[in-house]
Amino acid sequence: MSTPILLWLRRDLRLGDHPALTEACKAxxxxxxxxxxxGIVDGYGAAPKWRLGEGLAALDASFRDKGSRLILRSGNALETLQELIEETGAGAVYWTRLYDPDTRERDTDIKSALKEQDIDAQSFHGHLMFEPWTSETKTGGFYKVYTPFWKSNRDRDVDTPLPTPGSIPAPSSWPASETLADWQLGKAMDRGADVVARYANVGERAASSRLGSFIAHGVAGYDANRDLPWKSGTSNLSENLSLGEISPRTCWHAGMQAMQDGKAGAETFLKELVWREFAYHLMFHTPRITTGNWREEWDAFPWNTDERLAEVKAWKQGRTGIRFVDAGMREMYTTGRMHNRTRMIVASYLCKHLMTHWKVGMKWFEDCLIDWDPASNAMGWQWSAGSGPDATPYFRVFNPVTQLDKFDKDRRYVGTWLAEPYSKKASEALEYFDAIPRQWNMAPHDSYPEPIVTADKGRKRALGAYENRKF
Known part of the structure; x- marks a missing residue:
């Protein structure tokens, strides 16, 4: 093929193990x-949109190292691609498949329209290890429970990651490009962007380094350490996997090698990679998981949906008076991430102690997380609320006080992220006040609040509501 190929990047911001890029270069x-x-990109929350901008800048630098560059355009995706085809004489458009409902609908329409114009429109795998339609139960349906999904997929062959292309053929002249500065993707973050930037790990090279360090120093103790929020016991790769700065196949093969090397926590790490796959498997087969109760019998449950309530505002601001919850909410606002154990605690507290709809929490996470992922976010919230597949039972209500004693016995985690209760305040705890909106009117020397809903009272209220419903 001598005509140009448009490589349409989305959430695949890397050069290595990139099937669409590899095939485009081969042509x-x-x-x-x-x-x-x-419009889909413009609909992202504040932190994900800012993080996308950082990732695009890093990707452009990687392309320029190869004598290429990233062209930026804004507008309707189909119309923009058609304009670029007209400008460049491109005969093909390649991209990596995504699986959320809005993107699938858009991409299906685009592929159909381009093919009608005799444009070679191809989508490639790369965001997942296993395409959702390739995992079926023995009866032919899709998996609704994680454990059999894991058992079905753990021994499947995962293709070896593709190498980074040695060169990327460039056109004789480049089409015009918009600029990231003009896009202002971090505008909604306001002053918080400078704080979160200190914790972000941006780009393919940084992701590869993070994986290497985890495999070398962290994976052996992953089983024990991953539940301790004060300890750096996880891979922290969710940020990079979300934007495709590293491929799941690359992570899988690194984990498999670690398991073969006898590193104890490697299999658990592999299970977490498959948990991510399970979230996408569910989103593909039941797209309603992103917008409504997966278990429809929960539709009548009387959750609060009013985000203006004082209790909900206190939860968002990390002012519930429950230290484990507040530390987690502040960690998220300061770093753009939250430890997974803590995510379960803060989600349970909102949905069960505060009797507030999981959609409220999901939306807030979507605005605050730099590792936001549409499938994982939806499944995680519905798991915590009890309304999703393979969910925590409705009668299981995490006690945030006893959980703190179990997973943060010496209060290292809450001491890192809470300022008010302590005379000696950690620098991380103080950064929170540099990141939050000024109108929140919070200061590190404020009095720490009493619990808005205690652990015992919240549990009793939740169980009472559940017992009066039929599930």
Whole structure:
């Protein structure tokens, strides 16, 4: 092929193990990488949108190291691609498949429209290890429970990651590009962007380094350490996997090698990678998981949906008076991430102690997390609320006080992220006040609040509501 190929980048911001890029380079003609800021991108929350901008800047630098560059355009995705085809004479558009409902609908329409114009429109795997339609139960349906899903997929062959192309053929002239500065993807973050930036691990090279360090120093103790929020016991790769700065296949093969080397926590790490796959498997087969109760019998449950309530505002601001919850909410606002154990605690507290709909929490996480992922976020919240597949039972209500004693016995975690209760305040705890909106009117020397709902009272209220419903 001598005509250019448009490589439409989305959540695959890397050069290594990139099937669409590899095939485009093999075709022999020029490759024009492009990212389109369309309505789906504009709908991202504040932190994910800011983090996307950082990732795009890193990706452009990687392309330029190869003599290429990233073209930025904004507008309707189909119309923008058609304009670029007209400008460049491109005969093909390649991209990596995504699986959320809005993207699937958009991509299906685009592929159909381009093919009608005799444009070679191809989508490739790369965001997942296993395509959702390739995992079926013995009766032919999709998996609704994680454990059999894991058992079905753990021994499947995962293709070896593709190498980074040695060169990327460039066109004789480049189409015009918009600029990240003009896009202002971090505008909604306001002053919080400078704080969160200190904790972000941006780009393919940083992701690869993070994986290498985890495999070398962290995976052996992963089983024990991953539940301790004060300890750096996880891979922290969710941020990079979300935007495709590293591929799940690369992580899988690193984990498999670690398991073969006898590193104790490697299999648990592999299970977590498959948990991510399970979330996408469910989103593909039951797209309602992103917008409504997966278990429809929960539709009548009387959750609060009013985000203006004082209790909900206190939860968002880390002012519930429950230290484990507040530390987690402040960690998220300061770093853009939250430890997984803590995510379960803060979600349970909102949905069960405060009797507030999981959609409220899911939306707030979507605005605050730099590792936001549409499938994992939806499944995680519904798991915590009890309304999802393979969910925590409705009668299981995490006690945030006893959980703190179990997983943060010496209060290292809450001491890192809470300022008010302590005379000697950690620098991380103080950063929170540099990140939050000024109108929250919070200061590190404020009095720490009494619990808005105690652990015991919240549990009794939740169980009472559950017992009066039929599930």
């Amino acid at each position: 022999g003609g020029p490759v024009i990488p492009v990212f389109i800021r369309d």
